[in-house]
């Protein structure tokens with residue numbers, strides 16, 4: 001089947017069949033090729049492969065592996081990208097996407113509302129190697145416009161921020177960035193590959209932590225960088241394969257099995273999020289409810305246009321600060337307290353004391369993260385059970 005024919009299939013079809021390579025045994029379930037090396041029939045064959053590895057020819061698992069290649073192709077088909085490189089974690093993907101293309105003297109513009117480790121890479125690592133980084137309010141297009149310069153090589157942002165669920169207008173930023181020739185790198189975790197149309201909207205590279213919705217069952221770390229074949233094979237692959245952030249074949253297999261049910265899970269999670277948003281928006285003990293799929297969200301229109309849905313996370317501020325939030329968390333019976341997201345199990349997080357603990361109180365306030373804020377990654381449980389659980393926990397406040 002040609003790439004064009006594969007791209008003609010819908011997401012659900014590609015999630016089940018995309019990228020499958022069968023061995024001589026004709027197995028139904030994708031095989032785990034848990035091997036770091038490959039055998040050559042002759043010395044000449046080894047020489048030829050090192051000179052130029054063809055399609056489905058592998059040398060060493062840091063460079064590529066059949067199970068990992070299946071995962072890369074399935075992710076590329078899902079995102080509508082030409083190609084992808086699978087990474088050991090979401091952070092290997094974020095740092096690899098940036099460092100593979102940047103050099104000393106380059107300028108980067110980034111949204112300031114970032115996952116803590118992403119902020120570390122942009123603020124501490126890139127600058128140490130002589131890359132200048134300007135931070136802007138991601139949802140304000142005029143700030144992007146003002147920060148972009150002729151020497152801006154890349155822009156970076158999370159398309160939906162953690163934990164306050166603010167959207168960045170991908171098409172709007174891409175239009176501005178492309179005028180100065182900058183590469184648009186989107187960390188798209190909160191949008192999920194199911195709702196993403198980021199490539200069509202102008203993203204050049206789309207990065208996922210596949211630890212989140214793609215595994216979706218709390219097992220493995222993983223990440224992927226998606227983009228044009230030229231950029232993935234010409235810029236990303238040489239950097240990743242020599243610096244060591246490649247995905248393990250075992251994790252690629254877990255991710256492949258996760259992908260089969262991704263659409264079903266994300267749909268069910270979204271249904272739960274919609275029900276919870278409705279139950280919390282006017283709740284007397286909730287001072288603020290944030291869900292991009294709800295009419296009360298200031299960017300509801302952009303969410304509908306960019307994603308066609310509100311996603312699988314909601315955030316809300318419990319009246320009464322940290323004490324009230326902790327009381328509510330400790331009263332939950334179905335929803336678990338943890339810090340992952342995108343999982344089949346609903347997970348509640350208190351950002352101020354966990355994921356965003358290291359920020360100064362002023363920084364948290366500037367990002368709109370109050371002491372009563374709870375982030376809820378909605379799982380695939382029955383929505384009625386989730387609503388009942390969260391409401392009874394609020395009664396404890």
Ligand SMILES: *Cc1c(COP(=O)(O)O)cnc(C)c1O
Pocket residue numbers: 089090091092094115117118158162187189190209210211212221222223
């Ligand atoms: C989790 C996350 C990452 C990092 O992913 P890991 O797989 O934990 O390395 C990067 N960006 C965002 C938005 C995330 O949520």
